[in-house]
Amino acid sequence: MIDIRGLTKRWPGADRNSVSDVTLAVPEGTSCALIGPSGSGKTTLLRMVNRLVEPSAGSIRIGGEDALRMDAVSLRRRIGYVIQDVGLFPHWSVAANVATVPRLLGWDAARIARRVEEVLALVGLDPARFAERRPHQLSGGERQRVGVARALAGDPPVLLMDEPFGAVDPVVRGRLQEEVLRLLKQLRKTVLIVTHDVAEAVRLGDAVALLRDGRLVQHAPAAEMLAQPADGFAAEFLGADRLLLRLSLFPLSALPARTEPAPGTPLPVDATLRDALAALLAAGATTLPLAGGGSLALDDLLAFAAAR
Numbered sequence: 061m062i063d064i065r066g067l068t069k070r071w072p073g074a075d076r077n078s079v080s081d082v083t084l085a086v087p088e089g090t091s092c093a094l095i096g097p098s099g100s101g102k103t104t105l106l107r108m109v110n111r112l113v114e115p116s117a118g119s120i121r122i123g124g125e126d127a128l129r130m131d132a133v134s135l136r137r138r139i140g141y142v143i144q145d146v147g148l149f150p151h152w153s154v155a156a157n158v159a160t161v162p163r164l165l166g167w168d169a170a171r172i173a174r175r176v177e178e179v180l181a182l183v184g185l186d187p188a189r190f191a192e193r194r195p196h197q198l199s200g201g202e203r204q205r206v207g208v209a210r211a212l213a214g215d216p217p218v219l220l221m222d223e224p225f226g227a228v229d230p231v232v233r234g235r236l237q238e239e240v241l242r243l244l245k246q247l248r249k250t251v252l253i254v255t256h257d258v259a260e261a262v263r264l265g266d267a268v269a270l271l272r273d274g275r276l277v278q279h280a281p282a283a284e285m286l287a288q289p290a291d292g293f294a295a296e297f298l299g300a301d302r303l304l305l306r307l308s309l310f311p312l313s314a315l316p317a318r319t320e321p322a323p324g325t326p327l328p329v330d331a332t333l334r335d336a337l338a339a340l341l342a343a344g345a346t347t348l349p350l351a352g353g354g355s356l357a358l359d360d361l362l363a364f365a366a367a368r
């Protein structure tokens with residue numbers, strides 16, 4: 061769905077490329093998280109996709125169409141864009157902000173009103189309470205929800221997100237990540253998301269693309285990248301706890317349950333393998349019962365983590 065080939069950006073007067081020969085495909089209905097150190101070119105790459113930055117070389121196809129030949133304004137109406145500081149119009153109500161793209165698309169007033177209610181509800185904001193407020197009457201987390209609602213309002217097939225949860229505290233951030241993840245899957249959007257947070261990247265990205273100095277170091281499914289970093293730089297960037305993080309991507313059902321019973325508090329069915337490891341450590345146990353029947357053994361969990 062998003063097909064990027066040989067994409068390069070050299071800013072005028074710069075002595076090197078900010079993005080260098082990046083080839084990357086994001087299949088329809090999937091998400092890819094762009095990670096990398098500060099200055100590695102993540103935002104520049106993202107902003108080339110909706111032509112806020114014009115590439116120096118390379119091609120971008122969206123849904124098979126050449127994005128570089130399309131009119132930039134109509135291209136942007138087909139691509140939702142969510143940024144860290146949200147960029148809401150301060151004097152407009154939440155409803156008016158969310159209606160920006162539907163209005164540009166020329167929808168009639170009744171359709172716009174229905175859509176605004178629908179997307180506000182989708183992002184967990186009660187339209188009756190929030191539609192008429194101004195941005196300064198919202199919390200940071202609520203503002204970011206409005207940003208997501210606005211990006212979804214025109215029902216674009218593609219969503220670009222640049223540190224969308226960067227400005228909120230860790231608790232709100234976790235909840236927003238969870239909800240947005242569920243929503244994007246449900247709506248089958250094709251998503252490119254910039255983050256500097258590895259945990260957020262593997263949580264939100266089906267695939268992860270790692271940049272260094274504008275070049276793509278590795279592009280792989282999240283669990284694969286955590287298990288097999290391409291080089292020393294990738295291993296260091298992903299962090300010493302990467303195998304632990306990888307366990308958080310798998311449900312309990314990834315391991316065959318043992319049939320023998322075990323004492324202790326049962327692990328809930330929706331626990332991840334990382335939750336299971338935490339519970340085993342907390343209980344000082346080598347096995348724990350599963351709420352769904354049978355038991356889980358520490359040995360099996362460690363073998364799974366080491367097998368990659």
Ligand SMILES: Nc1ncnc2c1ncn2[C@@H]1O[C@H](COP(=O)(O)OP(=O)(O)OP(=O)(O)O)[C@@H](O)[C@H]1O
Nearest residue numbers: 071072078096097098099100101102103104105256
């Ligand atoms: N408008 C611009 N003009 C000139 N150079 C720019 C411009 N925007 C970005 N750059 C340069 O391009 C490089 C990549 O910047 P970019 O913002 O894409 O990195 P990033 O990985 O998103 O960083 P961060 O995580 O800090 O946001 C940097 O060296 C930056 O200084």
